[in-house]
Amino acid sequence: MERERMVEELSKIVGKENVLSSETDLFLYGYDASLFKAKPDCILFPGSTEEVSQIVKFCHREHIPVIARGSGTNLSGGTIPTRGGIILHFSRMNKILEIDIENQRAVVEPGLFTLALKNQLARYGFVYQPDPASEKVSTFGGNFAENSGGPHCLKYGVTTNHILGAEVVLPDGEVIQVGGKALDNPGYDLTGLLVGSEGTLGIATQLTLRIMPKSEAVKTMLAIYNSLEDAGRTVSAIIADGIVPATLEILDKLTIKAVEESVHAGFPLDAEAVLLIEIDGLKDGMERLAERIMEICRKNNAREVKSAKTEAERTQLWAGRKGAFGALSRLRPNYLVCDGTVPRTKLPEVLVQVMEVSKKYGLTIANVFHAGDGNLHPLILFDERDEEELRKVHLAGSEIMKLCADAGGTISGEHGIGTEKMKEMFFIFSPQDIAAMRKVKKAFDPEDICNPGKILPEVQA
Amino acid sequence: MSRIEKLIPKLKEIVGETNLIQDPEKLKACSVDGKRPKVVVFPGTIAEVSKVVAYANEQSLTILPMGNGTKMGIGTIPGKMDVVLSTLRLNRMTDCDCDNLTLSAESGITLGEVQKKLGQEGKGYFLPLDPPHTLKATLGGIVATNSSGPGRLIYGTARDLIIGIKAVFPNGDIVASGGKTVKNVSGYDMCKLLIGSYGTLGILCEITFKLLPLPEREATLLLPFVRLEEAAQFGREILQSQYLPSSIEILNGMAVKKINPPIAQQGNYLVAIGLEGVAESIERQVSEIGERAKKKSALEIAVLRSESHSSFWKAIRDFSEGLAEEGLNFISFKSNILISRCGEVMGSYEKIAKESGVDCGLICHSGNGILYSYVFGGKGVRSKKESLLNLIREFSLVAVKNEGHPVVESAPPDIKKRIDVWGEPRGDYEIMRRLKKEIDPKGILNPGRFAGGI
Numbered sequence: 078m079e080r081e082r083m084v085e086e087l088s089k090i091v092g093k094e095n096v097l098s099s100e101t102d103l104f105l106y107g108y109d110a111s112l113f114k115a116k117p118d119c120i121l122f123p124g125s126t127e128e129v130s131q132i133v134k135f136c137h138r139e140h141i142p143v144i145a146r147g148s149g150t151n152l153s154g155g156t157i158p159t160r161g162g163i164i165l166h167f168s169r170m171n172k173i174l175e176i177d178i179e180n181q182r183a184v185v186e187p188g189l190f191t192l193a194l195k196n197q198l199a200r201y202g203f204v205y206q207p208d209p210a211s212e213k214v215s216t217f218g219g220n221f222a223e224n225s226g227g228p229h230c231l232k233y234g235v236t237t238n239h240i241l242g243a244e245v246v247l248p249d250g251e252v253i254q255v256g257g258k259a260l261d262n263p264g265y266d267l268t269g270l271l272v273g274s275e276g277t278l279g280i281a282t283q284l285t286l287r288i289m290p291k292s293e294a295v296k297t298m299l300a301i302y303n304s305l306e307d308a309g310r311t312v313s314a315i316i317a318d319g320i321v322p323a324t325l326e327i328l329d330k331l332t333i334k335a336v337e338e339s340v341h342a343g344f345p346l347d348a349e350a351v352l353l354i355e356i357d358g359l360k361d362g363m364e365r366l367a368e369r370i371m372e373i374c375r376k377n378n379a380r381e382v383k384s385a386k387t388e389a390e391r392t393q394l395w396a397g398r399k400g401a402f403g404a405l406s407r408l409r410p411n412y413l414v415c416d417g418t419v420p421r422t423k424l425p426e427v428l429v430q431v432m433e434v435s436k437k438y439g440l441t442i443a444n445v446f447h448a449g450d451g452n453l454h455p456l457i458l459f460d461e462r463d464e465e466e467l468r469k470v471h472l473a474g475s476e477i478m479k480l481c482a483d484a485g486g487t488i489s490g491e492h493g494i495g496t497e498k499m500k501e502m503f504f505i506f507s508p509q510d511i512a513a514m515r516k517v518k519k520a521f522d523p524e525d526i527c528n529p530g531k532i533l534p535e536v537q538a
Numbered sequence: 539m540s541r542i543e544k545l546i547p548k549l550k551e552i553v554g555e556t557n558l559i560q561d562p563e564k565l566k567a568c569s570v571d572g573k574r575p576k577v578v579v580f581p582g583t584i585a586e587v588s589k590v591v592a593y594a595n596e597q598s599l600t601i602l603p604m605g606n607g608t609k610m611g612i613g614t615i616p617g618k619m620d621v622v623l624s625t626l627r628l629n630r631m632t633d634c635d636c637d638n639l640t641l642s643a644e645s646g647i648t649l650g651e652v653q654k655k656l657g658q659e660g661k662g663y664f665l666p667l668d669p670p671h672t673l674k675a676t677l678g679g680i681v682a683t684n685s686s687g688p689g690r691l692i693y694g695t696a697r698d699l700i701i702g703i704k705a706v707f708p709n710g711d712i713v714a715s716g717g718k719t720v721k722n723v724s725g726y727d728m729c730k731l732l733i734g735s736y737g738t739l740g741i742l743c744e745i746t747f748k749l750l751p752l753p754e755r756e757a758t759l760l761l762p763f764v765r766l767e768e769a770a771q772f773g774r775e776i777l778q779s780q781y782l783p784s785s786i787e788i789l790n791g792m793a794v795k796k797i798n799p800p801i802a803q804q805g806n807y808l809v810a811i812g813l814e815g816v817a818e819s820i821e822r823q824v825s826e827i828g829e830r831a832k833k834k835s836a837l838e839i840a841v842l843r844s845e846s847h848s849s850f851w852k853a854i855r856d857f858s859e860g861l862a863e864e865g866l867n868f869i870s871f872k873s874n875i876l877i878s879r880c881g882e883v884m885g886s887y888e889k890i891a892k893e894s895g896v897d898c899g900l901i902c903h904s905g906n907g908i909l910y911s912y913v914f915g916g917k918g919v920r921s922k923k924e925s926l927l928n929l930i931r932e933f934s935l936v937a938v939k940n941e942g943h944p945v946v947e948s949a950p951p952d953i954k955k956r957i958d959v960w961g962e963p964r965g966d967y968e969i970m971r972r973l974k975k976e977i978d979p980k981g982i983l984n985p986g987r988f989a990g991g992i
Contacts, residue, residue, distance in 0.1 A: 269730025
């Protein structure tokens with residue numbers, strides 16, 4: 078279909094003022110937080126489920142790809158319009174529809190920012206647990222599509238454990254409700270299947286979330302190391318001791334330096350690594366548990382362990398963690414975040430291997446990651462204008478995924494496959510595994526309308 | 539010779555002569571809703587499961603997967619029932635990695651055995667699921683039916699605890715999803731699709747779970763109340779507080795009588811609060827929650843520890859086994875409802891049961907909005923068919939009004955015949971049927987027994 082006619086038809090659905098199609102606009106909505114770029118045909122800002130449904134019906138009829146997106150904070154090229162098509166931007170559908178304290182649920186629209194809900198919940202003493210580092214702008218639609226994690230997911234689980242239902246526009250435009258406020262609905266757990274499906278099976282237009290009362294007490298500690306491996310070893314030891322804190326985050330020397338230059342979290346510049354530890358729950362027994370953890374840190378050669386004495390100190394430590402990616406991006410024009418995840422027992426050896434990859438390719442790699450989950454985030458710093466360097470970055474990234482897979486781990490812990498890691502799916506899945514996933518895609522989207530060309534590599538027959 | 543008999547030699551070749559049952563008398567033990575399979579096979583490896591399934595698919599034989607059979611009564615009465623595939627020889631713990639807090643085990647092992655072994659590992663670990671049939675339930679059966687227990691309040695259910703599944707799909711493919719990392723977004727979350735899929739999409743063969751160390755201390759508070767509203771209100775109050783109980787159960791008087799817990803005030807509504815965790819926090823919750831209950835007119839405050847604590851929770855989990863041992867005919871329901879409405883729904887169910895002239899035991903995971911109801915009336919269950927059908931309809935209406943769906947988990951076949959045991963159809967059944975069709979085009983896996991006619 079000609080673009081002009083397409084824009085005209087779609088304008089009838091959402092209104093002219095909610096369509097963008099200038100060359101600049103097409104460029105601006107053709108990239109996300111990954112390294113990929115492509116050009117959509119137009120960008121729409123629907124205002125209701127009904128409009129989304131009509132748009133998708135149109136796309137289905139005309140065989141035009143449709144890609145839903147929010148702020149584009151995903152790191153895997155999940156929202157890149159690789160085959161052109163329509164970008165559905167959810168910034169107009171950004172309301173909190175209901176905060177239902179007595180049932181411990183919230184119902185939100187997909188364009189709502191994560192932190193915006195949290196700020197409202199705080200008034201009731203309630204929390205939504207998942208805390209992606211980009212929560213200031215990451216949307217619930219994006220969290221749903223990517224099954225986002227975050228530092229506190231160690232104890233509380235990732236997005237999928239906190240989304241209980243959704244209103245979904247299927248690839249043929251039909252609107253269905255999956256899950257709901259009540260748990261255990263009969264039938265397949267479609268909510269669980271849809272979370273993390275990266276917009277390839279349908280588009281969420283409403284989400285039902287689990288919310289819970291805020292913890293009574295929280296204690297935040299910082300252990301300082303002269304070796305990154307020792308920090309990794311501490312994490313393995315804490316988990317092996319049967320302790321599951323709320324958070325176990327590691328930042329390495331390069332990250333510390335970048336963070337100190339930008340947000341001044343108070344991390345010592347001469348340390349090789351710091352380990353940020355948080356425990357929460359009832360205040361009783363917390364000091365004893367903290368002491369047990371600190372003892373494990375010391376046994377694993379922490380040179381110092383301190384705890385935040387005030388809420389301000391705690392906020393400062395967290396500012397250091399949450400601002401880490403941003404701080405690192407000041408060092409070089411680009412970064413690639415790997416997302417490989419390993420069993421927690423393998424952390425120390427895999428960290429060493431990652432640093433070997435860095436040496437091998439002569440690339441700068443910073444490490445800031447959810448250590449307690451075994452979820453590494455080696456950040457490879459580079460300049461994409463240097464083609465040779467870019468080539469090495471892709472090789473190094475793939476090699477890191479391979480070594481995670483070989484350690485019994487996986488290629489993505491929380492960022493998704495998107496366009497970035499399709500090739501590497503074979504590091505962990507057999508052709509049969511992929512074929513089973515293709516059947517799921519086919520059941521939902523036989524015409525390949527929703528976010529085509531993502532996640533699933535072609536399987537040789 | 540019937541068609542199936544011609545196919546037996548090949549099945550024997552796959553699983554071995556001794557791992558196949560054809561004797562009609564022995565087949566009786568595997569009957570479902572009074573129907574017998576034609577043959578039972580006991581594959582010993584995942585590769586054998588794959589071969590059996592691939593062969594059945596080729597020959598269009600239907601397969602019902604089965605462990606110890608504790609859940610076989612759930613679901614529509616089976617139609618064609620050729621092969622029962624028993625998982626009981628798949629009973630190994632394949633990777634017990636307590637340092638990583640994960641366990642991989644085959645589907646035919648019982649949870650009871652897993653817990654026993656984990657308890658002896660290092661400082662002591664457990665798999666945080668506490669579903670019914672403490673001793674008999676196998677991992678496969680628990681996961682296939684998404685079975686859970688009171689502890690789900692704090693530990694979650696299978697969907698929160700499972701990080702990897704290896705299953706045999708209807709075409710015989712061995713399909714792995716997830717792995718042994720606690721976070722994983724590589725590809726579709728096929729684990730979620732398989733959990734609670736009642737054997738209709740794949741045969742679960744090996745499952746990887748998250749583990750936890752055994753809690754330092756455990757205790758139970760038993761708090762009887764005269765009025766249901768008081769009990770429900772108290773449960774809600776604790777749920778909305780910052781306390782962290784592992785379970786908040788509400789039982790009606792009939793359920794209390796059957797369980798016979800060590801309290802003086804039997805026959806009232808009972809709030810049972812399970813506490814597991816760090817010693818100091820348990821002691822504080824025992825005393826503070828107890829104090830609060832006293833102020834809210836609880837009749838007494840009983841604290842159970844060690845042996846009496848564990849046997850109380852076992853009796854809750856195994857309530858239906860208790861009824862069966864008494865020789866009672868009963869109909870059981872699982873209703874999922876809004877958590878704030880547990881009290882109202884329990885009240886409505888009691889009223890409906892009373893009007894139907896039957897007894898009704900109610901056990902509610904009140905913090906999760908999951909209500910189990912057991913309707914019994916001795917021989918009455920059979921003779922009162924019409925009024926029971928009416929009761930089922932009324933239970934259903936009440937649950938739907940509270941945003942839930944009641945599922946009839948067990949009932950005599952002549953009642954099951956007249957109802958949809960899965961309750962009112964939902965709007966998402968059509969896409970479920972498409973999934974089933976794509977994955978199992980010949981409809982060989984447990985056909986026709988699941989929600990939406992799947």
